Amino acid sequence: MLAFILRRLAQAFVVMLTVAFIAFMLFQYVGDPVASMLGQDATTEQREALRAELGLDEPFPLQFARFVGNAVRGDFGISLRQGRKVSALIAERLPATLELSVAAAVVALVVGIPLGVYAALRRGTFSSQAVMTLSLLGVSLPTFLIGILLILLFSVQLKWLPSFGRGDVVSFGGWSTGLLTVDGWKHLILPAITLSVFQLALILRLVRAEMLEVLRTDYIKFARARGLPDRAVYFGHALKNTLVPVITITGLQLGALIAFAIITETVFQWPGMGLLFIQAVQFADVPVMAAYLCLVALIFVVVNLVVDLLYFAVDPRLRIEKPAGGH
């Protein structure tokens, strides 16, 4: 167990270092900070002086070490487009994206798992067929079209819900939340649904497939033979054993949620990190791109680590097999 955790930590460290290196290479080879800071008319001496001041004349490994040191402290320099500290920009956008992603994940799990169980237990009925067809549509529809269709229906035609921004937010220290006002909740509904559709369909299909698989196994037949009520068989035995893949996918999809949030935030002009990133890509704003990349990679690595550790909590077989076999 300990060896496993240590190995995973080492792996995570290598991935982070790789990502940091990519971000560093972005700074090195994309655009020249000296040229953009001094302008066209600067003399060679001025350039050299600034170069020395910024530490750009130092050997490569030293520069990389400095970059990593700064990155760990959250210092990615100044945004080329907005002229503000990148860390401040990200910090101000982070709450919006996290609230949106978590809301979407909750919707996907709370709706997806029961529907998946339902579609598995009532296999072949009309309603479960309908659920499966809808879920196929959910996987095929691009996120931005779902957002546009929802806006068209609920904002333009019915005029029930707003389609733009976060609405009223309340600030606590550095954290601004839309969850404390009615207006904030109203603004959250459409983006959260849009973002959740793909994950919801994925979780639904996964739960259904796993349930069907598990329901065929001997221990389910045995549990039935022992005279356990259906509810205990389905939820106590079957559902519990489908949860390992569900946790994996949900965990891995949390990263996908953050990536898809870029699209959702663009459609709904939701002031989160995704909108910041897409503007950075449009204007080749390297510091913001690098910072976003590192932050998202960090979230990914942490989530993957947590997912792996959760395996031990959910699947007892992993705990037992370990001492016997090892790796």
Added chain:
Amino acid sequence: MNTTTAQAAPGALARFLDGDVWHSFKSSPMAIVAALIAALCVFCAVFAPWVAPHNPFDMAAVSLSDARLPPAWIDGGQRSYLLGTDDQGRDILSAIMYGARISLFVGVASVLVSMVVGVGLGLLSGFAGGKVDALIMRVCDVMLSFPPLLVALLIDGVGRAIFPHADETLAFGVLIVAISLTGWVQYARTVRGSTLVERNREYVQAARVIGVKPSRIMFKHVLPNVMGPVLVLATIHVAAAILTEATLSFLGVGVPPTSPSLGTLIRIGNDFLFSGEWWITIFPGAMLILIALSVNLLGDWLRDALNPRLR
């Protein structure tokens, strides 16, 4: 399966018509409908300059007085603009055909590039083994741990930063590279898996014994036998690549604005949603869904048809 699959023997068509795949196709209504829709979309896209009622890029033929006309069956619509016009007076139906052409081109080109890269690296990985294998598979692991869209966006962003004043051809190149670099991993993994199985087969050993060069064994003997799953992957991947392109274009970082794809059309139409001109965005969206759904259904069917275990 034997190595003759790679050679186009004279009776290839006859054998195909008599084969399992064709029979399975004929007995699956879903596959036939999907194939018809996909064929229609591809036809309209490829022959857009000849079948489209208007040329949306011909500035002389477009007039602003025709801007924002609704579809023909709604009051105020004109018969010559079946699906209405956009903000510049361009015919939506023609714009969709031309847009689908660009979307299909980018999608198919990206799939071809990722297929070549992925199959090549997969073959190498499975055939060489050892350190090469370990390195390629580690790269795959890292790639897989990030969502494709994010990787595509990043490569696209880097491309934009390196070539700030790229012309149209270069912009397309960057976009295709960005999309294909996210897709090759699946091919590499699939091909590596099948190669590991194939390389221990008797025909490979026989080839080795008679002294065939490893590179020749790789491409002439092993490759044809690992292509089945690759074709299935490629079909489904075309739909995914088209959607990725549409998403990037919708976000404003895809194809250059001078050659609008379906995603660009949807992006343009999005600005007119609130003034009631829904047709500018909904019709290109519907076309996108039609293409993606029909290609996906075809891919699903092909996967089942080529998988003998499912019969």
